[in-house]
Each structure stands twice: as C-alpha cells, then as structure tokens.
Amino acid sequence: MKEKQQKPNQRPSVAEFLAEEIFSGRYQPGDYVPKEVALCDQFAINRSAVRSDLRQLVDVGIIERISGHGSRVREYSEWNILDPTVTGWMTRYAAPNPKVQREILSFRLDVEPYVAMMAAKRATARDLVAIEEAFEGMGQNMHGDAGPESNRLHSDYDVAFHVAIYKATHNIVWAQLSHILRPSIYLLIKMSNVSATDPEASLERHRQLMEAIRTRRPNEAFRSAQAVLAGTADALGLKPGESVLGSRLELTADGPL
Known part of the structure; x- marks a missing residue:
C-alpha cells in the first residue's frame, strides 16, 4: 500500500x-x-x-x-x-489506465468538433484573444528541455486553449461543462504532451483550429478539432473505436448532416 x-x-x-x-x-x-x-x-x-x-x-x-x-x-x-x-x-x-483514457478521449472526439464549430460561429473578439493567448503560451513553453516547469505551463496553456473554445460557444451548458471537464482534459493533455514525438506538428494543428475559429469557418473548425484529438490519440497510443460521432459525416455549408 x-x-x-x-x-x-x-x-x-x-x-x-x-x-x-x-x-x-x-x-x-x-x-x-x-x-x-x-x-x-x-x-x-x-x-x-x-x-x-x-x-x-x-x-x-x-x-x-x-x-x-x-x-x-x-x-x-x-x-x-x-x-x-x-x-x-x-x-x-x-494516468496508468488506458481504458479510462480511452473513455475520456472518445467523449472528447464525440463532442469537441461540434463545440469548435459552434465557437467558429459565435466567438467574440474577447474569446479570440483568450484562445490566442493560450496558444501563444503553448508555443513559448513547448520544449521540455526547459525543465518540468515548462512542461507544466505548456499543459496548463493547452487546457486553457480548449476551455476557451468551450466558452466561446456562449452556451451556458458548454461553458459550465468546460469547468467540470477540465481535470479529465488535463489528464489527456499532460500524458500526450509527455509522449508526443512531434510537438511542432501538434502546435500547428492547434494553430489551424484557432484560425478556423477566428476566420468563421465552422466546417474547418470541426475538422481541425478532429485532427487535434487524433494527434492526442496517436501520442497516447490509443484507438478510440468506431463509434466516434462525425467520423463519417458529410459536412455541408451549414454543418454536419
């Protein structure tokens, strides 16, 4: 014990x-x-x-x-x-339990592309500043050779990035849910950031998601959010399964069918 x-x-x-x-x-x-x-x-x-x-x-x-x-x-x-x-x-x-990690990842894959799409439609200038500041913090603390404090800050800014997207939906349920989900999001982010083999590629996927939201492109935001989470799955060595919502959806100008 x-x-x-x-x-x-x-x-x-x-x-x-x-x-x-x-x-x-x-x-x-x-x-x-x-x-x-x-x-x-x-x-x-x-x-x-x-x-x-x-x-x-x-x-x-x-x-x-x-x-x-x-x-x-x-x-x-x-x-x-x-x-x-x-x-x-x-x-x-x-952290040592891949089954729990997989459950969290599957939920995020089901939900966050839609959250990103909604954020692309509703984000205000203040929301975009919060997303951008979190992204810049990720970039400034991306390399682990700066020590454990840099690793911690990178993960903190990564979580803040995703929480800011939830808040940018301006839906009170999603905004509150971001607070509740924060610990589980942090768990995956911390683990994936440690095991990621190409942090620059991960940062670029986050940038593309940010740009899709900033330029009001909901479909691109949807796909970019999927790409970010696919990178998380790859870093963790997880296969979320076949039940991911949106994995086979056809996107129209207004969103998924």
Missing part, C-alpha cells in the same frame, strides 16, 4: 486508497475490492469508518454493495464521471 500524506490527526482514507487502486486499473469493473474486515485491519480503523468511506464510492457509482459478497467495481458507464470528487480522482490516479 502506498503511503498517503495525511493532515495531523487525520485518519487514513480508505476511499482515497481504493480510488487510486480502481482508477489506475488495479481493480477492473466486475472485480471485488477487499472486504470490510480486511480494510479495517489494513488501515487500523473501525468498521463504521470503513463503511463511511465505501459509501463515498457507492454514492458516485464506482462500486456497488452486494449482500453477502462485498463491494464490486461497477462498469465505467455507471460512474458519475462529472462529479468533482470523481474528476479529482481521475486526474490524480487514472
């Missing part, structure tokens, strides 16, 4: 420990996590404390209690993936 830094007089968190084990892939959907008695012994805490922590995982749909058997990890589709606690766990612990 990995040691966790605890605040003074704070008991060990069973929920945090199990979240790390589940998100990292140690326990897969359908697997049973250790029983209450074993967790009591492992963490030297009483049964009511263990049950309280298990309840946190039950409430967000990650595990289910099976009478007489224990607690079982639920399918990914049952997880409340937009809950702030869950997205926090995802950011901290899901």
